[in-house]
Amino acid sequence: MAHRKNSKNIAVVTTYISDYIFPRLIQGMDRVLTEQGYSIMLKNTGNSRQKEAQCLEDILTKDVDGLIIEGTKTALPTPNEGILQSFRDAGIPMVFINGCYDGANDSYVLMDDVQSGELLTQHLIDRGHTQIGGIFKSDDIQGVKRYEGVVKGMQKNDGHIKDDCILWYTTEDVRYLFEGSMDEMILKRLADSTAVVCYNDEIAAKLIDVLRRAGRRVPDDLSVVGFDNSPFAGSQLYNLTTVTY
Numbered sequence: 001m002a003h004r005k006n007s008k009n010i011a012v013v014t015t016y017i018s019d020y021i022f023p024r025l026i027q028g029m030d031r032v033l034t035e036q037g038y039s040i041m042l043k044n045t046g047n048s049r050q051k052e053a054q055c056l057e058d059i060l061t062k063d064v065d066g067l068i069i070e071g072t073k074t075a076l077p078t079p080n081e082g083i084l085q086s087f088r089d090a091g092i093p094m095v096f097i098n099g100c101y102d103g104a105n106d107s108y109v110l111m112d113d114v115q116s117g118e119l120l121t122q123h124l125i126d127r128g129h130t131q132i133g134g135i136f137k138s139d140d141i142q143g144v145k146r147y148e149g150v151v152k153g154m155q156k157n158d159g160h161i162k163d164d165c166i167l168w169y170t171t172e173d174v175r176y177l178f179e180g181s182m183d184e185m186i187l188k189r190l191a192d193s194t195a196v197v198c199y200n201d202e203i204a205a206k207l208i209d210v211l212r213r214a215g216r217r218v219p220d221d222l223s224v225v226g227f228d229n230s231p232f233a234g235s236q237l238y239n240l241t242t243v244t245y
Contacts, residue, residue, distance in 0.1 A: 007063035008038050013055050014070045014097075015047040020202055021230045021245055025097070029068060038065070045072045047140070047171040049079055056083045060090070067094045073171070074099035074141040099141040113142050113227075116243040117149015117197065118156070120225050123241060124195045125157050129223065133165035133193030135203050140171075143199050146227060150197050165193050178206040186210055195223035201230040201242050 010033055016022045030040055041064060043055040052072040059067065060083070067087055071078070078084070078101045087094055088106075096108035124132055134150055137143030147166070154161055167189055169177055176182065187210065190196055198204040204226035208218055218224050229244040 007065055009041055009062065009064045010038050010066045010068060011041045011043070011059045011062070011064045012068045013043045013045060013052070013059070015045050015072060017042065017044045020200075021228050045070075047072050049073055053080050053083060056080060056087075060086055064092060067092055069094060069096055070098045071096055071101055071141075073139040074101055075139050075144050077102075102141075111142070111245060113145035114149040114152065116227060117146040117151075118153040119149075120197050120227075120241070120243060121150045121153025122157075124197070124223065124225065125153070125159070127223075129195040130159060131165070131193050132159075132161065132195050132197060133167075133190045134161070134197040135167040135169070135199055135207060137199045137203075138168040138170055143168075146197070146199060162192065165190060174203075174206075178210060180213070183210050183213060187214055187216075190222070193222065195219075195225065198224060198226045200228050201226040201240065204240060204242070 010029075012026065012029055014022055014025065017026065026040075026042065033040055041059065041062065043059070045052040045055055049072050072080075081101070081104075084094070084101075084104070084106075094106045096104075096106055096110075098110065100106060100108040100110070121132060132150065132154065134147060136147045151161055167177075167186065177186070186207070196207060198207055204224050207224055211218055211222060211224075216222060224240070226240060226242040227245070229242045
């Protein structure tokens with residue numbers, strides 16, 4: 001499809017819009033684009049690859065000058081590579097945020113998730129923790145990289161991570177993992193840990209709820225740290241140690 005140039009429209013596709021840190025991200029994009037005379041066409045995928053395909057196919061029918069996109073399930077091969085190639089073929093520049101697909105040669109703006117994991121791990125080690133567990137997301141590349149950072153941080157201090165102390169989950173698992181029925185399993189998996197690195201502040205909040213239901217205190221019984229310095233870290237988790245996004 002031929003696209004009209006200089007439409008002054010930029011498509012923005014994120015996994016979520018109104019939750020967690022996404023309002024701040026979108027506000028920042030909107031501010032910069034508005035200052036430059038552009039308008040945002042905003043869509044979200046819910047981290048569903050089927051919905052991502054629908055969003056991208058719809059955008060291809062519109063006149064846009066560029067695409068800012070947060071990839072969906074970026075730790076896994078994408079079935080939407082053909083649609084993304086259509087953007088490249090049409091000369092529509094793409095910039096990925098937060099995570100990008102393996103092997104793609106597109107522009108991206110990413111947090112250094114590995115270094116962030118190392119920083120949190122070193123912080124815990126400096127405070128005397130030697131048994132560190134974790135809860136990480138397996139279908140987004142950020143989760144894999146943050147775990148890699150924890151592993152590197154432990155290795156630099158001649159330590160190691162026990163596989164039994166790491167919980168992996170996918171987007172679809174969250175609703176079941178923390179609603180109460182899995183509390184005993186979570187606590188058993190983390191029983192040998194004195195500190196837990198969580199994929200983000202939202203997961204840290206959910207873990208702290210699990211601990212509270214079991215009558216355990218943070219940080220007296222278990223230290224919990226997260227990523228993103230989100231509103232969770234301030235309002236719901238007073239004094240949570242977290243890496244600023």
